Amino acid sequence: MSPRPKKNRVPIPAHVAAEVLFLADRTCCVCRDRNRPVQIHHIDDDPGNNLVQNLSVLCLECHRETQISGGFDRKLDAAQVTLYRDDWLRVVADARATSGSLRDEDRTVGVEVELATSLAEIYRDQEDWVGLALHYWSIGNDDLAARYTSKAIEAGVSVQTKVLLCTRIAGCANLVTTAEIEEALTDTSDWTSRARRLRDLGRTAEAVSEYISGIQRRLNDGNVFTAAYYLKELSESSLIAELFKIALAESVAEDDLWWQQRAMQELGWTEQRRNLLLQNAERIRAEGATHFLRELAWAESDEQAYVKARMDEARSRAALRVTRETTGKHD
Incomplete structure (x- = not known):
């Protein structure tokens, strides 16, 4: 068998190397020992791919682990390097944003990162491509999640699993058909799975309805924990x-102005809500509704008008309550 052709090495541009080293604080992203000399590693083993997202900073010892082939040692593969790199860049960025420098404890390899790489190895060794795709999705690595979703589908999965992966993982929606989605929703008797699939598909009202009806059934069955x-x-x-x-x-x-501003209020869209009220100030004053004038006073930062509107509201509510109690009509 002829040896694999060598890939052409392209020198890393100086400005790219400087950016990569700066982002990593000139520290190996795996061992995080600042006293070790470092080099820039091509994650995909292509020395011509000098994109920043393909580069990581490794010490000589950790870099050696990416070159292992055969034997009993575990190779530090591209997926693991990516996990370590992404986590280390986050640590560096967070430290610079808060204190401007890294603490010694920040350089310690986090338990979560070690666990993430170990779990990835387990799924890979078992050729559990579905588990690997969901694992990378759960830790926010969309590229690897999409890669192993494709691999799982190629290996063969149920329609239910295919829909689960393709509706949840970014960039995979084109791998599943509308017919398969409807089949998965129809076939499952598990209301939680159906609610989650509907949620992932953006079918909001249906998803909420499924959640609520399922929660109600669990309460009726006395299964309080599941309902909660x-x-x-x-x-x-x-x-x-x-x-x-x-x-x-x-x-x-x-064109229902009141419920527009109420929806914005519940969404926390304060500035959009304020602008909507101010743009419609003339209309609100013309309608003269006390509750609406209260909101306009808030938007205009008019304390006197706000207090007056609140007092007018109180008078109206008090009069209504008295009338109801007197007449006995509470509808």
């Missing part, structure tokens, strides 16, 4: 914000 767990998952997801965005779009279409 998925209620927490729902509340921490982006689904609630997405519902407010849908409500905002509907109120815009209906």
